[in-house]
Amino acid sequence: MQKIILTLVLATLCLNFTANAQDKTTNINALKIGDIIPEAIWNMPLLVVNHPQGKKTITLNDYKGKLIILDFWDKYCGSCIAAMPRMAALQKQFEKELIIINVTTDRAEDAKKCLTTNKMLEPLNLSSVVEAKVLSQAFPHRTIPHYIWINKNKIFISQAAAGAILPMNVTKILRDSLPDWQEKVDIDTKKPLFLGDKVPSNVELTSYSIFIKGRVSGLFTGNGVTYGVSPQRDVFYSNQPLSIIYQRLAAKLIPHMGDEKIILELPKEDDFSDQGKRYTFQYVAPANQATFLFQNALSALNMASGYNGRIESRKTKYYTLIRTGNDDRLKSKGGEPVNRFDKDSSVLINCPLRFFIIHLNGDNLLGSFVLDKTGYTGKVDIILKNPLADVSSLNKELAAYGLLLATADEPVNRFVIYKYSSVSNTYHQKQ
Incomplete structure (x- = not known):
């Protein structure tokens, strides 16, 4: 088990401390490790997309007698998606004794699009339970991926951490032996950690x-x-x-x-x-x-x-953005704000000039940072048709707006x- 070293510095305590309770929108009670899955959940039709047999719904009872792992994910969870090929390989290794069910609260169309168009997931032909609010309430969690283990006797036996999803641990569970693993502790980050x-x-x-x-x-x-x-x-x-x-x-x-x-x-x-x-x-x-x-x-x-x-x-080499004249060629003509920076072009409409500086610095596109020395405080319109990484090409386009990226080599913080x-x-x- 990974060693965790804690260093706590606690200061003065006084008056009132309050916390937000978790909202509950239905009467589904959260299950605890050791609970038997209630019949209402075990036999509940679960909406599914991309099922290999074309099914629209499944139930947990469809997989009775097997070890079930519920894999909670969503389309924005990069670590969830990155783990799915490994989970698919585990499913194939134990296909007669194990079923891994992907579960998400995403809308059906969003989940299906992710499963069928994501370059990592598309070759796997994965299905998923979708719009799964009830399962999320039965097995509440704050972070994903989140894994729920249900043994062949319908008992909720673990919500082990992601690192526990290993063939040797599946083998132990199938032999009715609980591995020595680290349970995932779902931490409320809206309160001071570990308090x-x-x-x-x-x-x-x-x-x-x-x-x-x-x-x-x-x-x-x-x-x-x-x-x-x-x-x-x-x-x-x-x-x-x-x-x-x-x-x-x-x-x-x-x-x-x-x-x-x-x-x-x-x-x-x-x-x-x-x-x-x-x-x-x-x-x-x-x-x-x-x-x-x-x-x-x-x-x-x-x-x-x-x-x-x-x-x-x-002393550091960097760039300064300066104005080359007093005529105002930056002033916005108004309209819906646009703040878009793509690989090959940039569009800034009715936005502060600092958005441009933030983008250059955020991606370190020029190899060093940029300081804004223009003093310009109004909204601007800037449209650039070339990549931002080439200072020479960038300056040619910025000239139309009375701007120049100048090099500097002097002390800076x-x-x-x-x-x-x-x-x-x-x-x-x-x-």
């Missing part, structure tokens, strides 16, 4: 920080916000490489940075950039410190991670990572 309802109801959690080393099953991979208030009070990065977490924070502190790489001043053998290692970090600021949220979050991350990320002025030694209280410089 949930443990905070007494008569107090308020005013500040909180947690740093986790290791992938947490039950958490999505990405960014989130726990407190839906303004101004923003928390940052939350889950199941991501440490370098990406620092990158995301750096982009908040240095807006022009975009995906410009952070500077690493680390020993050669350091594994800071290892994309295989995953971390989760959450920081909740006191309400009166929301203005300094990202600065304080960085301090908390530095304290927990063993690294020190900071802003330094470094950059984000730098050092290895911090708590023993010597010094930074390890790159050798």
